[in-house]
Each structure stands twice: as structure tokens, then as C-alpha cells.
Amino acid sequence: MQEIQELSLAEIQAFVxxxxxxxxxAKQLWEWLWKKNAPNFDAxxxxxxxxxxxxxxxxxxxxxxxxxxxxxxxxxxxxxxxxHDNQRIEMVLIPSKQxxxxxxxxxxxxxxxxxxxxxxxxxxxxxxxAYEIYQQVSLAHQLAQERHGVRLxxxxxxxxxxxxxxxxxxxxxxxxITSPQxxxxxxxxxxxxxxxxxxxxxxxxxxxxxxxxxxSLHSADAQTRRExxxxxxxxxxxxxxxxxxxxxxxxxxxxxxxYLLLDDVNDxxxxxxxxxxxxxxxxxxxxxxxxxxTSFCRYKQSSQERLTDFVAYLESKNMLVQVRRSRGKxxxxxxxxxxxxxxxx
Numbered sequence: 001m002q003e004i005q006e007l008s009l010a011e012i013q014a015f016v017x018x019x020x021x022x023x024x025x026a027k028q029l030w031e032w033l034w035k036k037n038a039p040n041f042d043a044x045x046x047x048x049x050x051x052x053x054x055x056x057x058x059x060x061x062x063x064x065x066x067x068x069x070x071x072x073x074x075x076x077x078x079x080x081x082x083x084h085d086n087q088r089i090e091m092v093l094i095p096s097k098q099x100x101x102x103x104x105x106x107x108x109x110x111x112x113x114x115x116x117x118x119x120x121x122x123x124x125x126x127x128x129x130a131y132e133i134y135q136q137v138s139l140a141h142q143l144a145q146e147r148h149g150v151r152l153x154x155x156x157x158x159x160x161x162x163x164x165x166x167x168x169x170x171x172x173x174x175x176x177i178t179s180p181q182x183x184x185x186x187x188x189x190x191x192x193x194x195x196x197x198x199x200x201x202x203x204x205x206x207x208x209x210x211x212x213x214x215x216s217l218h219s220a221d222a223q224t225r226r227e228x229x230x231x232x233x234x235x236x237x238x239x240x241x242x243x244x245x246x247x248x249x250x251x252x253x254x255x256x257x258x259y260l261l262l263d264d265v266n267d268x269x270x271x272x273x274x275x276x277x278x279x280x281x282x283x284x285x286x287x288x289x290x291x292x293x294t295s296f297c298r299y300k301q302s303s304q305e306r307l308t309d310f311v312a313y314l315e316s317k318n319m320l321v322q323v324r325r326s327r328g329k330x331x332x333x334x335x336x337x338x339x340x341x342x343x344x345x
Contacts, residue, residue: 001058001059001060002058002059002060003059003060003061003062003084003129003131004033004055004059004060004061005033005061005062005129005130005131006129006130006131007059009026009027009030012026012029012030013026015058016029016051019050019051019054021048021051025047025051028044028046028047029044029047029055030181031181032044032047033061034134034176034179034181034182035181035182035183037138037142038061039063040056040061041055041056041061042056060084062083062084063135064081064082064083064132064135064136064139065081065082066079066080066081066082066139067080067081067082067088068080075095076092076093076094076095077092077093077143078090078091078092079091079092079093081136081139083108083128083132087108087125087126088108089105089108089128089132089136089159089160090105090159090160091103091104091105091136091139091140091159092159093140093143093144093147095144095147095148098150099150099153099154100140100144100148100150100151100152100153100154101152101153101154101155101156102136102137102140102144102152102154102155102156103156103158103159104133104136104137104140104155104156104157104158104159105128105133105136105159105160105161106127106128106133106157106159106160106161106162106163106166106169106170107124107125107126107127107128107160107161107162107163107165107166108124108125108126108127108128108160108161109122109123109124109125109160109161110122110124110160110161110162111123111124111162111165112162112195112229112230112231113230114195114216114228114229114230114231115227115228115229115297115299116218116228116260116262116291116297116299117297118297119160119161122160127161127165127166127169128161128166128169129169130168130169130170130172130173130176131173133157133169133170133173134173134176134177134182137152137155137173137177137183137185138183140152140155141183152183152185153189154189154190154191155177155185155189155190155191156190156191156193156214157170157190157191157192157193158191158192158193158214162194162195162197163192163193163194164192164194164197164200164201164203164204165197165200167200167203167204170192171207171209174187174190174209174211175209177190178190187209187210187211188210188211188212190211190212191211191212191213191214191256192204192211192212192213192214193214193215193216193258194213194214194215194216195216195229195231196215196216196217196229196231196232196235196240196243197231197235198235198239198240198242198243199243201213201215201240201243201244201246201247202243202246202247202250204247205246205247205250205251206250210251212253212256213247213251213253213255213256214255214256214257214258214287215240215244215255215256215257215258216229216258216260217240217257217258217259217275217278218258218259218260218262218266219259219265219266219271219274219275220237220271220274220275220277220278220279221266221271221274222236222237224265224266224271225237228262228265228266237278241278241281244281244282245281245282248282248283254283254284254285255282255283255284255285256284256285256286256287257275257279257284257285257286257287258287258289259275259286259287259288259289260289260291261288261289261290261291261301261302261306261307261310262291262299262300262301262302263291263299263300263301263302263303263306264300265299267302267306267307267310268306268310269309269310269313271310272309272310272313272314273313275314276313276314276317276319279319284319284320285320285321285322286314286319286320286321286322287322287323287324288307288310288311288321288322288323288324289324290302290307290323290324290325307323311323
């Protein structure tokens with residue numbers, strides 16, 4: 001049975017007209033699907049009983065199922081979500097003062113095999129549909145209001161998967177999330193994080209989605225980055241730099257660089273110097289990330305002393321730097337950890 005959330009408004013309108021209903025019923029149905037997040041067809045109260053029956057006979061309407069959740073002492077929550085085909089993805093809800101941020105997935109697993117990432121141990125199953133990406137945000141919005149009394153503030157497409165390898169579905173989901181017929185969220189509150197797909201970065205620049213871009217760099221040394229991120233073997237630093245320059249010229253937006261600090265791997269002052277040199281070509285903000293150790297990876301978190309020295313060097317070069325402290329240390333909060341542990345069990 002076809003999933004109704006995969007249809008366009010024009011396709012829904014064609015179905016409604018084929019059943020002898022007025023054209024405006026299609027817009028009502030569209031609103032139930034995306035703005036009101038109806039759990040089933042019976043909940044669509046302003047549609048006729050006959051139309052609701054015909055919809056149920058013709059289409060499925062699947063909602064993500066929470067199959068496991070871990071809540072940290074800092075109130076961050078990690079959720080394992082089950083899809084229609086019994087595959088599982090992860091979503092993280094991160095509250096802070098009057099804001100709630102959600103980190104969502106774009107693929108089931110990931111094909112990039114980054115050596116520090118627990119998701120890599122899962123392999124790759126498939127891309128998420130646009131509605132599966134959208135539903136993560138819709139669910140997060142609901143949980144933010146129920147648990148924290150505020151609207152969802154920010155979205156980070158930084159969970160399982162490489163979003164630029166699923167560009168069409170990610171783009172469609174973002175359009176729905178920002179649409180008046182959807183969640184009406186500002187594009188400026190959405191950040192897409194990529195491991196560095198040059199063609200995808202240029203495509204995002206040309207898309208006019210107006211969302212924020214973050215690059216998972218993790219090293220400005222070519223050899224070290226190839227060891228950490230196999231994608232650097234086919235898309236080396238100079239290609240990534242050119243794509244970032246194109247992105248800035250096209251959008252005039254500052255790019256965020258994500259830099260996971262790993263003990264005795266990429267945390268020396270020499271590494272900081274190479275990072276500062278790499279960043280001379282475009283305005284950036286650098287997020288230094290504390291590593292959240294997992295049993296699946298060999299790396300260790302950098303010492304506080306090395307972190308302090310690394311940040312101090314960058315700031316001495318007038319770089320804009322922020323240290324992102326690890327959240328959810330007492331739960332399986334690293335990307336891919338919860339689903340991977342569930343699968344192993």
C-alpha cells in the first residue's frame with residue numbers, strides 16, 4: 001500500500017477529485033498530514049467519513065515509533081525510532097535554558113565509515129524519506145512543548161547519515177518544515193552538517209534553502225583527515241576548500257567548522273596552526289567538540305590542558321571559537337550508539 005506522505009499536493013488533489021470531492025479537500029488533507037500531524041485518517045474530522053474510508057483503503061499513514069529512550073542527568077534525551085520497515089534511527093533532544101535543539105538523522109546508518117563514529121559500525125541500509133525526516137522534527141516539537149514548555153528552537157541535521165548524499169529528501173523535508181503549511185520554522189534555525197561532499201555543498205548553496213551549513217572537518221592535515229574520514233581520500237582538503245569558498249560567495253553566510261578533539265590525534269598546537277591557516281580563505285565559526293567515548297572506537301577525549309591550549313592558539317589568531325561540551329555522557333549519546341547497542345542485544 002502506498003504511503004500517502006510520499007505524495008505531492010498535486011497528486012493528493014488528483015486523488016480527491018477522482019473520488020468526486022471538492023478540490024479544497026486536498027488542502028484540508030494536506031494540512032492534516034503536515035501541520036496537524038494527524039495520527040490516522042479517522043482523526044481528520046473535517047473530511048467526510050466516506051473520504052476517510054477511501055483514504056484508509058488506498059494509502060498507509062505511518063508514524064515513527066519510539067522503541068527506546070535514554071534520559072541523561074542533564075535532561076538530554078536519546079530516542080531510538082522505528083521506521084515502517086522495522087529499521088531504526090536515532091534522534092537527540094537537547095534542552096538548554098529556554099531553548100530546545102533536536103539532532104535528527106537523514107539515513108539509516110551511514111556509508112562514510114568515519115573511524116570515530118559509532119554509526120559507522122552499523123553500515124548503511126537506506127536513505128530516509130522526506131516524511132521520515134520531517135516526522136523527527138514534528139515529534140521533537142511535540143516533546144519540547146510537553147516536557148519543557150517551549151517550542152522547538154533549533155534543528156541540526158547531524159545525526160545518523162550524510163545528509164548531502166540524500167539531498168532530495170532532505171531538501172523536501174526542509175521545505176515542509178519551513179512552510180506555512182508545515183511547522184513554519186525559520187530556515188536560519190536549521191543547520192545541515194556534512195562530512196564534506198564538495199558537489200553537495202555547491203548544490204546546497206544554489207538551492208536557496210537558506211539554512212546554515214556546518215562542515216565536520218576534524219583535521220586540517222590531509223593525512224590525518226584521511227585516516228579519520230575515508231571520504232577525504234576522494235574529496236581532499238583543497239576540493240573541500242573550493243566548495244566552501246563557493247558556498248560563501250553564493251550565500252554570504254558564515255560556515256561553521258566542527259572539530260572533534262581527539263587525544264594525541266588532532267589536538268596539538270601544530271594541528272591548531274594548520275586549522276587556522278585553512279580558515280583564512282573564508283569566514284568561519286569553529287566548534288570544538290569534546291569527544292564522547294564509545295566502546296566501538298579506539299579514541300580518547302583530549303585533556304583539559306590540551307583543549308585549553310588549542311582554543312587559546314586559535315583565539316590568538318582572531319578565530320571565532322566555541323567549545324561544545326559533551327552532553328549525555330551518562331547515556332549512549334554518541335551518534336549511532338543507542339541503535340547499535342540495541343541491535344547487538
